[in-house]
Amino acid sequence: MVDIAKVCPGIVVEMRYATDRNAAHAVIYPLRARALVRKSVAKRLRQVQSELNKVGLGLKIWDAYRPAWAQDALWKAVPDPEHLVDPARGGSYHTWGIAVDVTLVDLQGREQRMPSDFDDFTPAAKAEYAGTDGGVAARLRVLRTAMFNAGFAAIHDEWWHFSAQDAYLFAPVDMALEDNGN
Numbered sequence: 001m002v003d004i005a006k007v008c009p010g011i012v013v014e015m016r017y018a019t020d021r022n023a024a025h026a027v028i029y030p031l032r033a034r035a036l037v038r039k040s041v042a043k044r045l046r047q048v049q050s051e052l053n054k055v056g057l058g059l060k061i062w063d064a065y066r067p068a069w070a071q072d073a074l075w076k077a078v079p080d081p082e083h084l085v086d087p088a089r090g091g092s093y094h095t096w097g098i099a100v101d102v103t104l105v106d107l108q109g110r111e112q113r114m115p116s117d118f119d120d121f122t123p124a125a126k127a128e129y130a131g132t133d134g135g136v137a138a139r140l141r142v143l144r145t146a147m148f149n150a151g152f153a154a155i156h157d158e159w160w161h162f163s164a165q166d167a168y169l170f171a172p173v174d175m176a177l178e179d180n181g182n
C-alpha cells in the first residue's frame with residue numbers, strides 16, 4: 001500500500017472521513033489519516049491525473065483505503081444498503097485498498113462543480129446525471145472516461161466512487177491510516 005499524496009504528484013487529498021463532512025456527519029478517521037491504495041491503483045491514478053491535466057483538470061481524493069472498523073462505524077451511523085456496503089455482507093472495496101472516492105479540481109486545485117457533494121445519499125449522487133447543467137454533464141463524462149481508460153469500474157449510486165476493474169486479484173487489508181513511523 002502507498003500514500004497517494006507521496007506517489008501521485010499533483011493529486012489533491014481531502015480525507016472527508018477525517019472531517020464531519022460525510023454521510024455520518026461525524027469524524028470517523030484520525031485527523032492525519034493518509035489516502036492509501038495498492039501500488040497498482042496508485043499507478044492508475046497517475047495515468048488519470050496525466051489525462052486530466054491535458055484538459056486543465058486534476059483529481060481530488062475524498063477517500064481511499066478504509067479500515068474495516070471504519071466501515072463498521074459508517075454502517076452503524078448510516079445503514080443504507082444503496083450507498084454503503086453492509087460489513088456483514090462482505091467488505092467494501094475501500095477496505096481492499098482498491099477503491100477511491102474522487103472529484104475534479106482545476107490546475108489551481110479548485111473544486112469543480114459536479115452532480116453533488118461527497119456522500120450526498122440522494123438521487124443527485126447517481127452516476128447517470130439527470131440534471132440540466134451542461135458543464136457538470138461534460139465534467140462527469142471526462143472523469144468517468146479517464147477512470148475507465150485507466151482500469152477503474154464505476155457504480156450506479158455514487159458518481160464519485162471507482163474501484164479496480166481487476167478486483168478479483170485482491171483481498172481485504174488491515175493497516176493503520178496514520179503513519180506511526182514504523
Ligand SMILES: C[C@@H](N)C(=O)N[C@H](C)C(=O)O
Binds near residue numbers: 063083084092161
Ligand atoms: C459511503 C460511501 N462513501 C461508499 O464508499 N460507499 C461504497 C459503496 C462502499 O461502502 O464501499
Ligand SMILES: [Zn+2]
Binds near residue numbers: 094101
Ligand atoms: Zn467509495
